[in-house]
Amino acid sequence: MADIEINSLMKQFGTFKAVDDVNITVNDGEFVFLLGPSGCGKTTTLRMIAGLEMPSSGRIAIDGRNVTFLRPRYRNVGMVFQDYGLYRHLTVFGNIAYPLEVRRLGRAEIASKVEAVARTMQITEVLQRKPDQLSAGQLQRVAIARMLVRDADVFLMDEPMSHLDAQLRGQMRAELRHIQKTVGVTTIFVTHDQLEAMTMADRIIVMKDGEMLQFATPREIFERPATEFVATFVGEPQMNILDARLIRLEGRIVAMTEHFAVPLDTDWAESNGLVARLETPVRVGIRPEHIAIREKPDADHRIVAELYSFEPTGAENLYVLQCGSVMVTTRSSTTETAHLSKQEGSSLAVRFDPNWIYLFDPATGRTIAQAAGSDVSKEDI
């Protein structure tokens, strides 16, 4: 068990900067996720922590020990690869025992350790099989068992669930989180699946183009995204983004899109210094669950939209609405919207909750103003 400290880590392939100035401090026992689209440098970062790739510059310390340029075997990390990296000429037992054999443990000790971890991962009955006789779920369990079997300081997982079907993935999420908390080993998990990161992580690092955009708790990532990219990358369906200009209308500041005005909270607008940004373009962000819909327009629900498509998901209904030339997705519970028309083309009235509006800078992508409704900053993170 150990903490990990990464300082201004950089990796360059030719002229391409795969990882640029990454700074991370992971506490002992923490479950941290590297989240980002493919090619964002998250796997390269993980491989540098494992020692499979040498950084171009920067420093990596595990448990206070500088391991930046050490070979993998001197780092005592356990790793699960995307395609599991199981040896197909060995049985499951042989695969799990491999790291122990490398450490020259006694036969009896190896057998007892392998059996103990096999029980934890519920793979006792397949110990004598070869990897090509296992299902994807079992392969995954074997790979995790091999990581768990030795007393590694740090666990590293490179998209270990990407080959599982959706149902199994749901099960594995809970199980992995449980195991990580039980074993208490500092773990870094790479994924491009925001749901995986949001549900399992203690903290998430969002990466894009080799750069770290934000390093925070899932809740903070969700409620106080540092950039527009982070805001749209997490959450499903993703946050609605509208191009607008800030103007003064009837005495209050509104975000004026091409077709309609989005009223903003006056106090919030002032405390975020929006007055200075009047007449400049902004990007308005609002999550689908913060858009309310009614049958007829009223004082609050002023924006009229046409139903483009209706997507029931069971407990919730998704309405994809066309407001002028922009598409907006809303999400509300099935009971709330039971009385509304589900007919494509019918007209509905829309209200954007001013408490949950985010503003982003169109040039830099940075967040100008976080939603007023979020109280996450008051929380002790």
Place this chain on the structure above:
Amino acid sequence: MKKFAHSMESPAAPSVQRNWWVYVVLILVCLVNFVPYLWVVMTGFMDGASASSATPAWFFTPSLEAFHYLIVEKDIMKNFFNSVIVSLASTFFSVTIGMFCAYALARYDFTGRDDVSFWVLTNRMMPPVAVLIPIFVTFQTAGLLDTLAGLILLYTAMQLPFVVWMLTGYFRDIPRRYEESAMVDGDTWFSAFRKVTLPLMMPSITATSIFVMILSWNEFAFATFLTSTQAKTMPPAIMAYSIGADIRWNVLGAAVVLITAPLILFVLLLQRQLISGLSQGVVRK
């Protein structure tokens, strides 16, 4: 249930045809391949007179005259063991060295890697006899003429491109993950290579070795020119003992039996390895 039974079946598959003509073709191919060999073997057991008679005879009294001549008078077993030593040693060296070259080409991305691969391949394009004279002179200078070491060195060099070229492809088929995973688990690179990559490569390496060994075993041109008494291998020896002023057919036949017997035994014993090695990388998920 019964009512639906017929509709649950998939539409009738076309009945498997007994393609008798396939067997005809196979038998023809076998005949074309084996009858000449059979004839050579038979000739080997004839005496000098019946072997060179104008009317070939299917039935004759077997004689070991030719074998006696080769083994006792000419001591051909010495050439036989020369061949064994040269082909085993050159196979061992070319496969061992070639394996590491192939590994480097398959795993590491270095400047000029493609050029090296291509150069390796072009080495096979030139007919070896083209460099016979320079090699003869080199051997003469280095004192390697008529030595086993010289032949081993030469064959190793000649087989290397083939080995590198074959094994590079097979190494590429083995994901790097295996070694990386072993290294993270605490292994050194070399023991990861030995314990993980090599076992997976074994069928391919075996198949390549067999090919290389057969090529070395049968090599004629260089062996003829570079050896005389001490290091002469089987192919030139056969030529020397059976073909003089006239061709002694029964001696040639007996020599052919001696030179092909080990190969046939070898391939019969290892044919499963050979086939699975050649199909490596094809049947894999």
